[in-house]
Amino acid sequence: xxxxxxxxxxxxxxxxxxxxxxxxxxxxxxxxxxxxxxxxxxxxxxxxxxxxxxxxxxxxxxxxxxxxxxxxxxxxxxxxxxxxxxxxxxxxxxxxxxxxxxxxxxxxxxxxxxxxxxxxxxxxxxxxxxxxxxxxxxxxxxxxxxxxxxxxxxxxxxxxxxxxxxxxxxxxxxxxxxxxxxxxxxxxxxxxxxxxxxxxxxxxxxxxxxxxxxxxxxxxxxxxxxxxxxxxxxxxxxx
Amino acid sequence: xxxxxxxxxxxxxxxxxxxxxxxxxxxxxxxxxxxxxxxxxxxxxxxxxxxxxxxxxxxxxxxxxxxxxxxxxxxxxxxxxxxxxxxxxxxxxxxxxxxxxxxxxxxxxxxxxxxxxxxxxxxxxxxxxxxxxxxxxxxxxxxxxxxxxxxxxxxxxxxxxxxxxxxxxxxxxxxxxxxxxxxxxxxxxxxxxxxxxxxxxxxxxxxxxxxxxxxxxxxxxxxxxxxxxxxxxxxxxxxxxxxxxxxxxxxxxxxxxxxxxxxxxxxxxxxxxxxxxxxxxxxxxxxxxxxxxxxxxxxxxxxxxxxxxxxxxxxxxxxxxxxxxxxxxxxxxxxxxxxxxxxxxxxxxxxxxxxxxxxxxxxxxxxxxxxxxxxxxxxxxxxxxxxxxxxxxxxxxxxxxxxxxxxxxxxxxxxxxxxxxxxxxxxxxxxxxxxxxxxxxxxxxxxxxxxxxxxxxxxxxxxxxxxxxxxxxxxxxxxxxxxxxxxxxxxxxxxxxxxxxxxxxxxxxxxxxxxxxxxxxxxxxxxxxxxxxxxxxxxxxxxxxxxxxxxxxxxxxxxxxxxxxxxxxxxxxxxxxxxxxxxxxxxxxxxxxxxxxxxxxxxxxxxxxxxxxxxxxxxxxxxxxxxxxxxxxxxxxxxxxxxxxxxxxxxxxxxxxxxxxxxxxxxxxxxxxxxxxxxxxxxxxxxxxxxxxxxxxxxxx
Ligand SMILES: Nc1ncnc2c1ncn2[C@@H]1O[C@H](COP(=O)(O)OP(=O)(O)OP(=O)(O)O)[C@@H](O)[C@H]1O
Ligand SMILES: [Mg+2]
Numbered sequence: 001x002x003x004x005x006x007x008x009x010x011x012x013x014x015x016x017x018x019x020x021x022x023x024x025x026x027x028x029x030x031x032x033x034x035x036x037x038x039x040x041x042x043x044x045x046x047x048x049x050x051x052x053x054x055x056x057x058x059x060x061x062x063x064x065x066x067x068x069x070x071x072x073x074x075x076x077x078x079x080x081x082x083x084x085x086x087x088x089x090x091x092x093x094x095x096x097x098x099x100x101x102x103x104x105x106x107x108x109x110x111x112x113x114x115x116x117x118x119x120x121x122x123x124x125x126x127x128x129x130x131x132x133x134x135x136x137x138x139x140x141x142x143x144x145x146x147x148x149x150x151x152x153x154x155x156x157x158x159x160x161x162x163x164x165x166x167x168x169x170x171x172x173x174x175x176x177x178x179x180x181x182x183x184x185x186x187x188x189x190x191x192x193x194x195x196x197x198x199x200x201x202x203x204x205x206x207x208x209x210x211x212x213x214x215x216x217x218x219x220x221x222x223x224x225x226x227x228x229x230x231x232x233x234x235x236x237x238x239x
Numbered sequence: 240x241x242x243x244x245x246x247x248x249x250x251x252x253x254x255x256x257x258x259x260x261x262x263x264x265x266x267x268x269x270x271x272x273x274x275x276x277x278x279x280x281x282x283x284x285x286x287x288x289x290x291x292x293x294x295x296x297x298x299x300x301x302x303x304x305x306x307x308x309x310x311x312x313x314x315x316x317x318x319x320x321x322x323x324x325x326x327x328x329x330x331x332x333x334x335x336x337x338x339x340x341x342x343x344x345x346x347x348x349x350x351x352x353x354x355x356x357x358x359x360x361x362x363x364x365x366x367x368x369x370x371x372x373x374x375x376x377x378x379x380x381x382x383x384x385x386x387x388x389x390x391x392x393x394x395x396x397x398x399x400x401x402x403x404x405x406x407x408x409x410x411x412x413x414x415x416x417x418x419x420x421x422x423x424x425x426x427x428x429x430x431x432x433x434x435x436x437x438x439x440x441x442x443x444x445x446x447x448x449x450x451x452x453x454x455x456x457x458x459x460x461x462x463x464x465x466x467x468x469x470x471x472x473x474x475x476x477x478x479x480x481x482x483x484x485x486x487x488x489x490x491x492x493x494x495x496x497x498x499x500x501x502x503x504x505x506x507x508x509x510x511x512x513x514x515x516x517x518x519x520x521x522x523x524x525x526x527x528x529x530x531x532x533x534x535x536x537x538x539x540x541x542x543x544x545x546x547x548x549x550x551x552x553x554x555x556x557x558x559x560x561x562x563x564x565x566x567x568x569x570x571x572x573x574x575x576x577x578x579x580x581x582x583x584x585x586x587x588x589x590x591x592x593x594x595x596x597x598x599x600x601x602x603x604x605x606x607x608x609x610x611x612x613x614x615x616x617x618x619x620x621x622x623x624x625x626x627x628x629x630x631x632x633x634x635x636x637x638x639x640x641x642x643x644x645x646x647x648x649x650x651x652x653x654x655x656x657x658x659x660x661x662x663x664x665x666x667x668x669x670x671x672x673x674x675x676x677x678x679x680x681x682x683x684x685x686x687x688x689x690x691x692x693x694x695x696x697x698x699x700x701x702x703x704x705x706x707x708x709x710x711x712x713x714x715x716x717x718x719x720x721x722x723x724x725x726x727x728x729x730x731x732x733x734x735x736x737x738x739x740x741x742x743x744x745x746x747x748x749x750x751x752x753x754x755x756x757x758x759x760x761x762x763x764x765x766x767x768x769x770x771x772x773x774x775x776x777x778x779x780x781x782x783x784x785x786x787x788x789x790x791x792x793x794x795x796x797x798x799x800x801x802x803x804x805x806x807x808x809x810x811x812x813x814x815x816x817x818x819x820x821x822x823x824x825x826x827x828x829x830x831x832x833x834x835x836x837x838x839x840x841x842x843x844x845x846x847x848x849x850x851x852x853x854x855x856x857x858x859x860x861x862x863x864x865x866x867x868x869x870x871x872x873x874x875x876x877x878x879x880x881x882x883x884x885x886x887x888x889x890x891x892x893x894x895x896x897x898x899x900x901x902x903x904x905x906x907x908x909x910x911x912x913x914x915x916x917x918x919x920x921x922x923x924x925x926x927x928x929x930x931x932x933x934x935x936x937x938x939x940x
Contacts, residue, residue, distance in 0.1 A: 068854055096856025107851040109632070111639035116631065123628050124857060152639075169855075 017080060019044045019208040020176045022065050024074035026231075027057070034060045036231035037074060042176060042208035047199040049219035050212045052228035058212040059180055061228065065210065066099055066178045067091035079175060096124055100169030100177035100207065102198065105185040107165050108153040115140070115149040118167045125172060139167035143197055159190040166198050176208040183218050195221045256839065257479070258486035260832045264439040265490025265530050267825045270501060271432040272526065273494060273516040278425055280515035281379045281507075286411075287330035288318055293409030300327035300336070300408045304396055308386075309803045310351060310360050310783055314508055314810075315384040317797070321405075322392035330387075330411040332377020337389035341370040345378055345385040358702070359783035363790055364388060380502075380510045395795030400682045400769045402804075423811065424507055430657075431822045435650070435829070442647070442833040443483065443530070443537040476538045483534030487527040491518075506817070508810050566612065572605020576888065606653050606881070607645075613880060614641035614873050621872070628861055633868035636841075644873055647833035651874075651918075652881045654826035655911065659885020661819045662907045675802035677779055678709070679786055681772040683793050688770045691792050695774060698788055704781050709773035774798075820910060827914035834870055835921030841866075842925050846932040853933040862933070863926055870922040874915060882911070 020042040027035040034057040042048050050058050063069040065076055067083050068091075076084040083094060095101070100121075108117045115136050122132035140146055143163040153161055162182060169177050182198060183191030195211070195218045202209040211222055219225045227234045293299040301323035308315040323336045337343050342364045344352065349372055352361055361367040365388065373385055390396055397405050494501075495517050502511040518526065579598030618637025625631035637644050683691040696708050776785045786798035802809065842849065849862060 092856050092858060094856070095854070096858075099856070101851070101855040103851050103854075106847040107855075109635075109848050109852070110845070111635040112632070116635070120628060120852075120857075121855070123631070124861065129626055129631070 016044060018042060019079055020065060020210070021077040022061070022074065023077075025061065025064050025071045025076065026073035027060050027064055027069060027071050033231055035064065035071070038228065038231065038233045040065065040210070040226060040233055042210060044175075044206045044208055045203045046224065047202060047209040047211060047222035049222035049225040050210060050228065050233075051214055051216070051219050051225055054214065056228045057231055058214075058228055061233075062178050062180055062210060062212050066101070066176075067094055096121065097172065098175045100172065100174035102162070102165050102169045102177065102179040102182040104181040105158065105161070108161060108168075110153050113150045113152055114145070114156065114164045117153065117164060118171050121168060121172045136167065136171055139171060142201060143167055158186050159194055162186060162194050163197060166194070166201065170201055170205055170207065173205060174207055176210065177202050178210050178212075180212045181214075182211065183213065183215060188215075188217065191215065192217060192221065199223075254478075254482050256836065258482050258489070260442055260836050261483045261486035261530065261534065262490040262493065263832055264442045264829055265487045265526060266493045266497070267435055267829060268432075268439055268530070269491050269494035269518060269523070269526055270497070270516075270825075271428065271435050272518045272522055273498065273501070274506070275425070275428050275432070276518050276522065277511050277515040278428060280512070284331065284376060285379055287377065288316065290330075290406055290408045290411050293407045297409065298324075300324045300410075302397060302405050303408050304403055304405045306401060306403050306797055307806055308363070308797050309786075309799055309806070310384065311355065313384055314806055315348065315386060318385065318387045319390050319394070319396045320387065320408075321390045321394050321397055323389050328411065330377060332374040333387065334371065337370065337387055339389045339391045340365050341389040342366050342368075343371050343373055343387040344369045345373045345383055347382045348384045348386055351384065355783070359787055362787045365390075375512065379507075380512060383509060397795070399793070399795035399797075401796060424814070427815070427818060431818060435822070435825060439530075439650070439829060440533055440537070442829055442836065443534045472539070476535055479538035480531055480535045484527060484531045487530035490530075491523050491526055494518075504817075504821075506814050508806075566609070568608035569605040572601045572608070573884075573888070575601035576605075602653060602656065606656065607649055610645040610649055610652055610877060611641040613877060614645045617873060617876050618644075621868075628857075629864035629868055632862075632865035633872065636865070636869045637873060643837075644869065645877070647837045648830060648874055648877055650826045650833075651830035651914070652877045654823050655878050656881040656885040658819050658823045658907055658910075659882040660889045661815060661885075663886065663889045675800050677775060677782070677800060679774045679776070679782065679789070679798050679800055680804075681774060681789055681793050681798055682769050682796050683772055685768040685770045688772055692772050694792050695772065695789050698792070699774075699785065702784065702788055704785055704788070705777035706781070706785060707775045707777070709775070816906075820906065823907075823910050823914070827910070827917055830914075831917045831921040834874075834918050835924055838866060838870060838922040838925040839928055842929045842932060849929065850933040859930060859933065862929060866922065866925070866929070867919070871915070871919050874918055878911065878915065 018041045020040070022038065022040040024037040024039065025035050026033070026037055038057070038061055040048065040050070040061065050061060052058050060069065064071045064084075067076070067086065070091075071084055074084070075082055078094070078098065083091065086094065101107075108114070109120075112120070115133055118136035118139060119129070119132035122135060123129055127135070137149055140149055143166060145160060145163055145167070148156065148160060148164075151160075153164070156164065162185075166182075169179070177198075179198060183194055186194060195213075198211070199209060199221055209222070211218065213219055224235075288303075288305045290303060302321040304319045304321070306317050306319075308317045320337055323339070325336050325338060327336050329336045333343060349369060352367070352369065355361070357367055364386065373387065375381070378385060498516045499513040501516050502513040504510065517523075576598040579601065614637050618634050618639075618641060621630055621634030622638050623634075625634050681691055681695060692708050696706075699706050699708075774785060774789065776782055782800075789798050790796070852862070853859060
């Protein structure tokens with residue numbers, strides 16, 4: 001891993017408040033404490049990698065920050081607003097409207113053509129179908145997917161599928177994009193190209209980006225790396 | 240099985256779901272085959288009533304005439320044995336040949352003889368005391384009313400007018416009976432079995448698909464561990480086969496246990512001996528084996544659709560298209576159906592059912608061709624105009640796999656078509672047969688009609704029974720009796736064509752009257768003009784008294800109302816209706832199970848994208864509405880198209896007025912609505928499954 005490999009300078013501006021703040025986030029499953037007061041701060045346009053050994057709680061932290069799980073203690077703020085105490089219904093709406101997600105694999109609906117998969121979050125948000133599909137189609141060129149709009153997920157390669165998933169995560173213009181092992185099912189070269197597209201497009205749309213990965217090279221494509229150890233976050237390399 | 244054990248509770252519950260579906264289907268199949276067995280058993284029990292005729296050179300054991308009398312509102316089979324040879328081999332259920340003057344009765348009739356006044360029943364027979372009771376071997380059902388009467392040579396029974404023939408008995412041993420009505424029932428049952436086999440096969444397919452869906456992840460693990468696709472397939476298929484076999488055994492056992500309850504279902508005039516409704520052991524084994532084979536085939540087919548990669552991704556190939564060329568198949572199938580129906584109308588009754596069956600089979604083909612096409616067109620239009628996410632998801636799903644969406648509904652579509660076809664027809668037939676007007680008909684030779692009418696009123700006057708005795712006119716004009724009320728009443732019967740007829744009184748009956756080739760005794764019948772003397776008891780409760788009292792006036796003949804004389808046909812119409820409903824209910828049950836299973840399989844198939852969509856903020860209700868639309872809309876559209884086609888095909892045989900008569904379609908409509916609700920409910924039943932597999936960030940199973 002080389003710091004020089006980073007193509008872009010960190011676009012985060014110190015004078016701007018962070019878009020996502022997790023402070024003292026604690027999560028227990030029964031007797032085991034997975035997260036013990038973990039902290040994470042993400043600015044607009046900034047990509048933060050979360051790494052750590054398997055089972056250390058990376059996904060759990062992501063779920064807490066994204067409002068999928070409610071933390072047992074600590075606070076989570078999105079653009080300054082506390083969201084950790086919200087009801088499930090409110091958090092569901094929040095995820096749909098203001099957050100984006102990229103998972104490891106298999107997140108596209110197999111019957112829908114790629115472009116409709118991408119348009120889905122817009123339609124869920126009340127955008128008309130015509131406009132949603134039009135806006136979704138604009139994401140295909142920047143992701144190198146031109147011509148694949150009408151393909152079904154089953155007719156795409158793994159890398160193409162992940163890029164469609166990235167388009168879907170970004171199409172609503174979310175405040176923060178969460179990616180859990182987005183390259184985990186790809187070969188390393190495809191994985192690196194995919195993460196570069198993700199970080200690049202997230203920076204361009206000024207979205208915060210949290211990438212959970214155990215791949216050091218992937219982490220190196222982010223502006224900053226945070227390591228989880230014993231349920232706490234340890235600041236890693238700051239680019 | 241090892242996989243089952245590995246899978247823990249969830250695998251068991253999935254197996255339970257599959258097993259329950261297969262068991263239900265097997266039970267229904269066993270019920271249908273049991274009905275065939277029951278019909279066979281009935282025929283072997285009653286074949287002696289339509290015995291083999293003696294050849295002209297041999298001396299018959301007796302002359303037999305079998306007719307249907309009525310008592311207490313029930314059919315009473317009356318078998319007259321004229322000039323029986325005492326040493327001849329008796330019919331089944333009798334210890335010896337009845338002697339002249341003897342009366343043998345079924346247990347139920349023996350009860351009636353004890354309870355009813357002699358003037359209502361016993362006086363019809365030469366003796367009030369039965370010589371003995373018929374055994375079960377000679378009865379169709381425990382409560383059947385049968386009277387066997389020994390009569391002297393030359394008894395008037397031989398020459399009395401009526402639809403049935405006198406048979407010189409060569410032997411009571413009758414392996415194959417050829418009564419037309421029995422044949423129609425048998426063929427209708429074949430149609431019913433065929434109607435059920437298709438949905439059962441589709442249910443098995445859905446079950447296998449569910450099992451495969453449950454297994455994808457686990458099979459992927461096996462693949463990762465180095466098992467070949469072949470080994471993986473064999474394991475999964477073996478599991479489905481094992482579950483299906485156990486379930487089939489349970490299903491057959493359930494039918495066996497249900498037989499006493501099923502025996503109460505009235506077909507062809509009454510219930511059954513429970514034992515007759517149980518398929519033979521050999522057939523039972525064949526059912527289990529057949530279901531196991533079907534399940535295995537369906538499982539292989541289901542697994543082939545899922546290409547399991549070691550990463551556990553179930554990839555589908557190209558979307559399957561239903562081509563427009565299928566329309567040609569529909570046209571062809573409908574044409575064959577039509578020709579078959581027209582042919583069966585003109586042809587002899589014995590093969591009508593068979594031809595009708597061929598027509599239905601032709602429809603199978605066209606329905607399974609056209610069904611996916613309709614689903615695809617529906618999917619296309621839904622997709623095209625979808626504004627909401629649920630509509631888009633449902634439309635895409637239908638467009639993506641029209642065959643898969645159609646399969647669980649195939650049997651139902653066909654059953655709705657047949658029901659739509661039969662409903663107006665049974666209404667028409669029922670309309671032709673008419674209701675019971677209560678007018679008893681004495682059939683007398685024209686020359687004696689006046690004497691008979693006079694004797695009848697004298698006799699009824701002695702008994703103190705009030706009755707109107709109608710005009711004995713050759714034409715149907717108003718009668719000349721003093722009582723005006725009579726002429727009105729008999730006017731009704733005259734309109735229905737009763738009042739003046741020749742020997743071909745029951746020309747509309749199912750059997751042809753006055754057999755000209757009859758070698759013995761009935762030469763007088765058909766040559767002499769017979770007229771009807773209508774008698775209307777003022778009090779309907781007097782009917783049995785009146786007919787018992789008046790029977791001796793026209794020796795040997797039965798005194799029945801026109802509707803009672805047509806009893807067999809009325810019963811057949813009722814049975815057609817009942818049978819249609821039973822088959823419809825059964826196919827709805829199967830379709831509901833199949834749709835429910837298919838819905839569950841789809842949820843499991845897509846649990847990963849569905850769960851991730853939910854994590855990303857898609858409300859559960861949205862996914863649920865999509866599932867609802869993709870099940871209920873095709874059901875409604877296919878059902879509607881099938882019903883319309885059925886009514887259309889029936890329209891040449893039934894006028895539109897009759898089609899929309901409330902009695903014909905009310906019940907059918909009720910069953911359709913209830914069935915759609917049931918199917919919708921079972922598809923909704925997978926909602927908890929959807930909720931649980933998409934809940935939380937946890938790993939899937
Ligand atoms: N729903 C749950 N119930 C109980 N324990 C859980 C649950 N979810 C996670 N855990 C436990 O919490 C710990 C952290 O899990 P998590 O999925 O966050 O790890 P991770 O760092 O993402 O690991 P990996 O790199 O393997 O994905 C693990 O020990 C796991 O067993
Ligand atoms: Mg993880």
